[in-house]
Amino acid sequence: MNTVTRPRILVVGAGFAGVECVRRLERKLAPHEADVTLVTPFAYQLYLPLLPQVASGVLTPQSIALSLRRSQKYRTRIIPGGAIGVDLKAKVCVIRTITDQIVDEPYDYIVLAPGSVTRTFDIPGLTDNAFGMKTLAEAAYIRDHVISQLDLADASQDPAERASRLQFVVVGGGYAGTETAACLQRLTHAAVKRYPRLDPGLIKWHLIDIAPKLMPELGEKLGRSAQEILRRRGIEVSLGVSIEKAGPTEVTFTDGRVVPTRTLIWTAGVVASPLIATLGAETVKGRLAVTAEMCLPNHDGVFALGDSAAVPDLAKGQDGAVCPPTAQHAMRQGRHVAENIVATLRNQPMRPYVHKDLGLVVDLGGKDAVSKPLGVELRGVPAQAVARGYHWSALRTNVAKARVMTNWLLNAVAGDDFVRTGFQARKPAKLKDFEYTDAYMTPEQVRAHVEGTGRIES
Numbered sequence: 001m002n003t004v005t006r007p008r009i010l011v012v013g014a015g016f017a018g019v020e021c022v023r024r025l026e027r028k029l030a031p032h033e034a035d036v037t038l039v040t041p042f043a044y045q046l047y048l049p050l051l052p053q054v055a056s057g058v059l060t061p062q063s064i065a066l067s068l069r070r071s072q073k074y075r076t077r078i079i080p081g082g083a084i085g086v087d088l089k090a091k092v093c094v095i096r097t098i099t100d101q102i103v104d105e106p107y108d109y110i111v112l113a114p115g116s117v118t119r120t121f122d123i124p125g126l127t128d129n130a131f132g133m134k135t136l137a138e139a140a141y142i143r144d145h146v147i148s149q150l151d152l153a154d155a156s157q158d159p160a161e162r163a164s165r166l167q168f169v170v171v172g173g174g175y176a177g178t179e180t181a182a183c184l185q186r187l188t189h190a191a192v193k194r195y196p197r198l199d200p201g202l203i204k205w206h207l208i209d210i211a212p213k214l215m216p217e218l219g220e221k222l223g224r225s226a227q228e229i230l231r232r233r234g235i236e237v238s239l240g241v242s243i244e245k246a247g248p249t250e251v252t253f254t255d256g257r258v259v260p261t262r263t264l265i266w267t268a269g270v271v272a273s274p275l276i277a278t279l280g281a282e283t284v285k286g287r288l289a290v291t292a293e294m295c296l297p298n299h300d301g302v303f304a305l306g307d308s309a310a311v312p313d314l315a316k317g318q319d320g321a322v323c324p325p326t327a328q329h330a331m332r333q334g335r336h337v338a339e340n341i342v343a344t345l346r347n348q349p350m351r352p353y354v355h356k357d358l359g360l361v362v363d364l365g366g367k368d369a370v371s372k373p374l375g376v377e378l379r380g381v382p383a384q385a386v387a388r389g390y391h392w393s394a395l396r397t398n399v400a401k402a403r404v405m406t407n408w409l410l411n412a413v414a415g416d417d418f419v420r421t422g423f424q425a426r427k428p429a430k431l432k433d434f435e436y437t438d439a440y441m442t443p444e445q446v447r448a449h450v451e452g453t454g455r456i457e458s
């Protein structure tokens with residue numbers, strides 16, 4: 001018999017939104033007021049904006065993986081696994097644990113914060129040949145992969161093979177793609193000095209985007225500055241261009257160019273986690289449609305936020321505007337949802353979420369950066385100081401802050417050793433393998449499972 005009478009709050013996802021929500025709930029609610037449970041496949045919160053620096057070896061993977069168990073005062077129960085379906089009627093979340101067991105977790109309040117996955121299109125060969133830049137494993141894999149291209153090109157006697165191994169293509173001119181191309185280009189530029197047999201002139205990075213501008217959020221002048229920095233570094237930026245098809249040794253651009261390459265990094269946007277589709281509820285471009293209080297209409301106790309939800313952007317003052325999928329919003333929404341849950345438990349009114357965007361920082365590696373904090377346009381060292389200062393202060397734990405700062409200093413003084421770990425060398429490296437996008441149930445399967453009429457392979 002279940003003797004627990006405390007309300008059960010279930011938070012799905014330990015990213016920016018989920019962790020901030022849990023921490024605020026732990027602070028605001030006494031243990032007797034509610035039980036808090038967190039479902040997460042990993043034991044850390046990933047600081048995604050610094051992922052390109054892991055791929056390029058400036059930071060070690062551990063420095064941006066923030067432990068969920070560092071402090072003694074945390075009391076949340078953590079279920080190691082991923083939610084694969086939610087039955088809103090029965091108030092049950094179906095979870096596949098990391099040992100592949102299927103567990104049904106009932107809740108009174110659910111906070112959906114599973115973030116997003118890489119957005120792909122129906123381009124021949126894309127999902128089989130492209131790497132994403134959304135997970136720690138992908139960043140570590142890409143680092144090994146890029147270094148292995150230099151190793152293999154160095155060992156090869158075949159000029160065609162050398163040429164294809166030394167060309168790299170990044171698709172997506174948003175901040176993720178631009179930072180990835182810029183940071184990795186610095187990696188190959190520095191590494192090639194350790195390969196005296198390789199002609200540095202053969203190394204070529206391409207950054208392409210179907211849009212006419214890089215990072216339009218930066219505005220005309222700053223966007224042009226970013227493009228100039230990339231061009232100066234030898235990165236070929238092609239705008240108004242996408243991929244027509246992708247193969248293991250070459251990529252065809254929509255402008256007809258065929259680029260021999262073994263490295264295609266796809267960062268052309270994100271879509272909400274496939275978990276959202278299992279709800280069978282209304283969505284806006286795949287993100288769950290919620291109110292400004294981040295509640296799902298007509299479903300008591302269901303909250304959604306971060307990249308997976310279309311939260312109205314009240315600060316923009318335009319009808320239909322939704323908050324962009326950024327860490328800046330996700331963190332604040334996490335804290336705000338916690339406050340709204342506390343208010344509900346205490347029979348107080350909920351408040352709508354309002355946050356005016358603070359701007360954008362783009363770290364292009366070394367002394368190169370462009371930033372627009374509070375509308376002020378910065379370039380070079382001041383922009384870099386703002387970018388690094390912002391990220392550093394946004395890291396949640398002091399240990400992570402110390403690790404990141406030490407890594408930055410060490411890298412600035414001693415450089416990189418370009419070590420290829422080989423940990424994942426023979427593992428599948430496709431987009432879906434890293435992001436588990438085919439792990440989810442359909443709304444009908446969720447229903448049948450919760451009613452006991454469906455079976456899921458475990």
Ligand SMILES: Cc1cc2nc3c(=O)[nH]c(=O)nc-3n(C[C@H](O)[C@H](O)[C@H](O)COP(=O)(O)OP(=O)(O)OC[C@H]3O[C@@H](n4cnc5c(N)ncnc54)[C@H](O)[C@@H]3O)c2cc1C
Pocket residue numbers: 012013014015016017018039040041042044045046048049050051052081082083084113114115116133134175176273275305306307308325326327328329330331361
């Ligand atoms: C390379 C890169 C650079 C970026 N740079 C910036 C930047 O400079 N500034 C900025 O503001 N934003 C930046 N972003 C965007 C920012 O990281 C996201 O908007 C932010 O992480 C969204 O927070 P979230 O909590 O919604 O999702 P996430 O932080 O992605 O967290 C989602 C969590 O849910 C977990 N999860 C996923 N599916 C499930 C499931 N089924 N069950 C349980 N758990 C699940 C995931 O493992 C993850 O821990 C960047 C993103 C990338 C990829």
